[in-house]
Amino acid sequence: MNDNFEISKKTKIATLESAIADNINSGSVIFLGGFGHAIPFYSSHEIIRQNIKDLTICRSGADILFDQMIASGIVSKVIFGYIGNPGVGLSHSFRKAVKNHKILLEEWTNYSLILRLHAGRMGLPFIPSKILQIGDMPDNIKYMKTIKCPYTDINMSAIPALVPDVAVIHAQQADEFGNIQMWGVDGDTIEGALASNKIIVSVERIVDNSEIKKFPDRTVIPAHRVSAVVELPWGAYPSYVTDFYSRDDKHYIEYDKISRDPDLLNGYIDKWIRNIESIEEYKKLIGMKKLKELQNGICGLKSNDE
Amino acid sequence: MNDNFEISKKTKIATLESAIADNINSGSVIFLGGFGHAIPFYSSHEIIRQNIKDLTICRSGADILFDQMIASGIVSKVIFGYIGNPGVGLSHSFRKAVKNHKILLEEWTNYSLILRLHAGRMGLPFIPSKILQIGDMPDNIKYMKTIKCPYTDINMSAIPALVPDVAVIHAQQADEFGNIQMWGVDGDTIEGALASNKIIVSVERIVDNSEIKKFPDRTVIPAHRVSAVVELPWGAYPSYVTDFYSRDDKHYIEYDKISRDPDLLNGYIDKWIRNIESIEEYKKLIGMKKLKELQNGICGLKSNDE
Amino acid sequence: MMNDCKILSQNARIAVLAARDLQDEKSCFVGIGIPSDAACLAKLSHAPNLSLIYESGVIGTLPHSPAMSTGSPSIAHNSDMITDSFTVFGELQAGRIDIGLLSAAQVDTFGNLNSTVIGPYENPKIRMVGSGGAHDIACLVPELIILMPHDSRRFVNDVDFITSPGANKEFNETRLKNKLGSGPVSLITDRARFYMSKDGWKLDAPLAGYSYDEATEDLPWDVGKGINNSITISDDLFNAIRYLPYLESKN
């Protein structure tokens, strides 16, 4: 055996700055993870801080992270199934950007967007589906083609593959080599990550490889597919991370009011995004009292070290 | 709330006899679970004991359970990617049945069989793939059609869906309502179960619903999809169950010699299958010493109650 | 003694009326809000084996606090299974989920729903959230139940954009030919239940305590005279509301 076997294994641990700067360029197509759960707020904020422009961002169901990125002026196109503030209302920055023709839309449904990623993940140029044949959605997706099933002769939609340049996701834990473990609600996060050419992951904690091997079923992305891992506890705030902290519903509700008003929103983006230099500052801004509350309101799934 | 809320919830727990008799008929197309791991030996043996004939059995990679069912004369057709004794050699009963034209073959590859189940699971009549375009396999699968991708114009195989009548699988645990939890190697087991119209599951242990809720990520089939659950500890012997017992490699090696000889094989089937009336007898036959050895040689993944 | 539904919040009235349509042992694809509340009430009363399936991939849960997203902690908490969205939509496309529940900003007489834009698509007055999974559910589920607060602005002759297709003749032909789900079967408001006919929504009956006029107030459709006098809510169902306290206090 190579005497340096263990030490010669490559680490994927990176600073957030370099993880973003090295993998995301102006014009990149970016999949952002998190379906209600484990939304990569803090790492996506770094894209705003680095002011990388002309981005296309995509996912099935998108929440206020999309709103923030649109408001920051770095997004030229969205590929989506839903953009809103779940349980609260509209995405006001999205609404305004559409009204003012400031953004290109490629509008799908949640399932069709997931199927686009699924085809990408499987290396297929398209996947058939029964959806998008009636109603106004099919008229809207102008380039979608139909095919005839060669066995049943029925018409189907040929949902084209989507292969994002980079996926940015958040998860519970990873080892230094980049084996990523996530549990709780996934939605289309893994689908989108596996569809993408590069994968950047922020995690609540870095653990030893031996911890990963205790529950290999929980590993959702293998090390060799991961470009960079960044330890960012609280990186999914104001969304939540199962077994770590709960969702700050109030933050989402207040964001509705803030995002209706350009001045308030500018202030919010400065305060919560542009002026933040570290995850420690982000935590300070959330405040010790709230951090405690959210930790105590965790979702209740058992962690593997409890 | 209905006063009988808890007690009025329907149990899926059944005897093995009725689970098989009520759900499998002569002529049924049956998916048998287990990819190396958690192969449903004992519950499939019950199909042999009940002498339900004219069956079609299917899965991607099949091992000596297929050999036993073919040898028992109840199988008229196999839909498969591989039938053998992994790491040992051929499936001799399969080899002889083919030589004597006693069995219909529908021969795929492991991936194409998985894609057939995947299409079935997704409610699609077919799914495209790049495989099965060159070599002799495509000539052999006579009814498979090709399609042109409407975007790239490349030719692809249109892999037709497979929707088995019944899936028979083995897993670690379930609650009485039929929520099934499995971990460790799955292969195409979940794919095949979800593709099937009915699902019969044997498990190492029945647990309380509260145990299921501790690790909802480990639930692989939801209760409403399950027709019957049978508690059958050691039901996967001589294959293995992660966190319960290891694989009896010697049994597989000896089976190679036995299955070459019709008399030895008949004796084996009588002894290990036809004359066995309960899982307790099966365990007795394995023997206390071997049971202990196999329990100590477990695969080492952590169970959720440790 | 008849249960007085008029004491309930608007959302609670929709939820109890819809819950009646959810039979035991069925599986049900539910979104956040009233659809989820209705399914919970059914499960807590006459349908203990109803399987609740959320598009986030959560199955077999009974949230006791309101959730803002199908991926929220209170949905994931205490669930029987967490799988991915791909899997639950696949079950839907395979016809293996029996019932879907949807709401929207606008509905027309054939159950076409709009959650995309008010005004023209290319130049909207209000850009809304888009389909999410609504289009997919409306296309694929065997039995679709539509839930709407009684608000005359929501009931229209033609929705501005058909996000989730209904039961127009032309759509029904495609549904049959291409093996889609069969589309909307009932419309539940906080005042009445309607069923789908080949000519669009017809009144089943008002919720007990509401008159015919209240049930059909400002509806732009000819919904007929109703086939039943009124719909009463069973004690079991009515009493189940107290297990969802947030439902009572809403509105």
Add this chain to the structure above:
Amino acid sequence: MMNDCKILSQNARIAVLAARDLQDEKSCFVGIGIPSDAACLAKLSHAPNLSLIYESGVIGTLPHSPAMSTGSPSIAHNSDMITDSFTVFGELQAGRIDIGLLSAAQVDTFGNLNSTVIGPYENPKIRMVGSGGAHDIACLVPELIILMPHDSRRFVNDVDFITSPGANKEFNETRLKNKLGSGPVSLITDRARFYMSKDGWKLDAPLAGYSYDEATEDLPWDVGKGINNSITISDDLFNAIRYLPYLESKN
């Protein structure tokens, strides 16, 4: 001092020769037996970041005891990830697994492999196990390495059945047109390494200790004179064998 490969078992010789072709930081789709052994040796010597992917869905493992199935306990044990077969084959079809390793009963000069039948398909002399994932790997992987014990019955002009397609001109055209993997690049026996040319297998070089005649004994193909004199095995690789003791003792 040159490492004497003649002291090794036949399987070990194939494994060390094949291991040389597996570069660090690549991902590798491996089957049970010598393919797995070769990948383990590479990982234990020059390629610590080689990712081993088994069709059972196991990733990132280093089995220290022989496994009979890709789903065996010793494969699953101590792995970094257990996913499903669908996922790993999907990665393969997406071109995201770099290298595949295959063996078979027969190979021809274009690397076509047979693991289906000896004799005609409809009336075989010997019915074998069938493709398993072999066809899929041979169609999809960017770089295919074929491993064979030097046994003249296995080297044929025409395989009885093309289970796993090779690099015939016609196949190559389809591979290119329909974006398949590019097919076999090397053939490793226990005596030599061959590479694929447009005319079929050509000799790279014999394993150190073997002569040209031994390396090409009974081969039915014109494999040329070889481009290197011999292949020596590095100390690191040679020494790694002791971590797979079952490999030394085999045969």
